[in-house]
Amino acid sequence: MRLQGGKNGIRGKQIALFFAKPCCGEVFLLESEVVMVSDSCKKRFGKIMLEQMELLEQVEIAPNIFSMLLKGQMVSQMQAGQFLHIRVPDDSKLLRRPISIAEIDRDNLTCRIIYRIEGGGTAIFSQLPLGSFLDVMGPQGNGFDLSPVRAGDHALIIGGGIGVPPLLEVAKELHAKGAQVTAVLGFxxxxxxxxxSEMKKYADVIVTTDNGSYGRKGYVSAVVDEMTQDYAAVYSCGAPAMLQYVDRKFQDHPHAYLSMESRMACGMGACYACVVHVAGQDESVNKRVCEDGPVFETGTIIV
Known part of the structure; x- marks a missing residue:
């Protein structure tokens, strides 16, 4: 990508901007404003925006796992299962960090994201003071399709570890539709x-732990294998081994979905750093997690 530069006067200040020029159109980031890519880019990528989102709250909810509450206009466009691509406020960190959206509050224009410290970039996020502004690109990717579930239907959620957060908004929205939701969560x-506790507001929750220190001992697969209920839809996110199990078990289900986790570079589908192979095709046929995903139907990709 070629770097582009520019200046804009905001409230009497001159702010120097340096940003990557995407494959089409240009993106300008203005302080406290939302700026969208050009119309041609929107047709390809959807309503991807750049915005300075305000950090309202940050809490460590488990060892090295943090919950962050952000406020901004782009919340109005967010869907369950999408993610944000966040710039680390450190010039030595060139790549943005993709973090899934855990909760969406469109009335108050706030969203919750949950991340685990994996390196220097996320460690910097964990030290940011309240009131900081984060350079956020989003909402990105294709979210979960909730339309197959109607009032009175049963829906199944299967989550593991740091893959649980994007499923919280799924449970909340399905509950609001009048569905009966069961969530099997493994740690x-x-x-x-x-x-x-948050998931229990919207679903019947079963927790498993690998070592049996809490809930049921073992993996989520053992619990799901015992279930006899027919589900209108299945939603999952977690480690590759868990997703492989879900993909095998529900490969013929008409409405079963996997949310893939992947390292990303551009986050807009241009660099092909996050590809997965398409099921039934040779290895030259790929889909991009950032643009075609992160949510895929079971049986359509090689997990």
Whole structure:
């Protein structure tokens, strides 16, 4: 990508802007304003915006796992299962960090994201003071399709570890539709359990831990294999082994979905750093997690 530069006067100040020029149109980031890509880019990428989002709250909810509440106009466009691409406020960190959206409050224009410290960039996020502004690109990716579920239907959520957060908004919206939601959530141990109480507001929750220190001992697969209920839809996000199980078990289900986790670079589908192979095709046929996903139907990709 070629770097572009520019200046804009905001409230009497001159702000120097340096940003990547995407494959089409240009993106300008203005302080406290939302700026969208050009119309041609919107047709390809959807309503991806750049915005300075305000950090209202940050809490460590488990060892090295943080919940962050952000406020901004782009919340009005967010859908369950999408993610944000956030710039680290450190010039030595060139790549944005993709973080899934855990909760959406369109009335108050706030969203909640939950992330785990994986390196220097996310460690910087964890130290930001309240009132900070984060350079956010989003909402990105294709979210979960909730339309197959109607009032009175049963829906199943399967989540593991740091893959649980994007499923919270799914449970909330399905509950609001009048669906009966069951959530099976797996974690390594008791200390790693997150969002159980929040999920219980919207679903019947079963928690498993690998070592049996909390909930049922074992993996989510053992619980799901015992279930006899027919579900209108299945929604999942977690580690590759868990998603492989979900993909096998529900590959013929008409409405079963996987949310993939992947390292990303551009986050807009241009660099092909986050590809997955398409099921039934040779390895030259790929889909991009950032643009075609992160949500895919079961049986359509190689997990």
């Amino acid at each position: 390594a141990d008791k200390a790693a359990v997150i969002l159980e």
